[in-house]
Amino acid sequence: MKSNNTVLVALFAALIVVLSLMPPIPMPGIPVPITLQTLGVMLAGAMLGPVRGALACLLYLALAAIGLPVLPGGRGGLGAFFGPTGGFLIGMVAGAFVTGWLARRLAARGTGTWVGLAGYVAACVVGGVAVVYAFGVPWLSAVTKMGMAKAAGAVVVFLPGDLVKAVVAAWVASRVERVWPMLGR
Numbered sequence: 001m002k003s004n005n006t007v008l009v010a011l012f013a014a015l016i017v018v019l020s021l022m023p024p025i026p027m028p029g030i031p032v033p034i035t036l037q038t039l040g041v042m043l044a045g046a047m048l049g050p051v052r053g054a055l056a057c058l059l060y061l062a063l064a065a066i067g068l069p070v071l072p073g074g075r076g077g078l079g080a081f082f083g084p085t086g087g088f089l090i091g092m093v094a095g096a097f098v099t100g101w102l103a104r105r106l107a108a109r110g111t112g113t114w115v116g117l118a119g120y121v122a123a124c125v126v127g128g129v130a131v132v133y134a135f136g137v138p139w140l141s142a143v144t145k146m147g148m149a150k151a152a153g154a155v156v157v158f159l160p161g162d163l164v165k166a167v168v169a170a171w172v173a174s175r176v177e178r179v180w181p182m183l184g185r
Contacts, residue, residue: 008048012056013063016040017070020060024072030154031084032140035072038162041092042128042169045099046107046120047176053096061089087139091132099127103173116177120170128169129162 019040024033040060045053060070061081069076071089081089106119133155141151 005052009052009055009059012040012044012048012053013059015043016056016060017063020070020072021074022072027157030157031144032088032136032155032158033072034158034161036165037072037088037092038095038128038132039165039169041096041132042099042124042166043172045096045101045127046103046123046169046173048096048100049104050097050100053100054093057092057096061093064089082143084140084143085136086143088132088136090139091135094135095127095129095132097127098131099123102126107174107177117170117174120173121166124166124169124173125163128166129159 016037019036022036024035026033041053041057044056047053048056063070064076064080065078067077071080080086100123102123103120106122107116108119137151137155138148140146140155141148144151146154
């Protein structure tokens with residue numbers, strides 16, 4: 001890996017840390033708070049591409065695993081991976097990869113246009129929301145013993161906020177792409 005790629009991966013891991021340290025908003029009846037982590041995942045995937053975006057998330061999770069307080073609420077350590085949010089944490093790596101992969105295919109067709117923005121939005125929704133939920137909901141169901149249907153219903157409250165995050169990430173990625181092209185990298 002070239003040094004500029006290493007710097008970008010570390011920079012986006014730091015961005016996810018900063019977004020994670022925004023105070024989490026607890027939700028009644030569900031042990032998963034509202035955070036800005038997924039915004040960082042979407043930005044990493046959309047702006048860095050599949051491999052570097054996933055590596056940024058993996059670095060963030062490695063920092064959390066060794067005990068640094070980089071998770072929402074200042075948590076860290078391996079215990080976070082075995083709690084109710086563990087599936088969402090692991091899903092971040094796959095989510096960033098899918099977001100980056102789709103962004104390269106969908107947004108590249110219309111760079112700087114509404115088509116490009118729509119491609120970024122689609123990539124962020126599929127990768128940053130659907131894929132992360134695909135990992136997080138079954139894990140939440142298993143850990144809390146609430147059943148898949150109930151766990152899926154419980155995370156529906158996050159959907160409006162996550163869709164707003166997807167639009168924000170898509171807009172930022174499309175604007176940055178105009179002045180600092182990364183889609184070809």
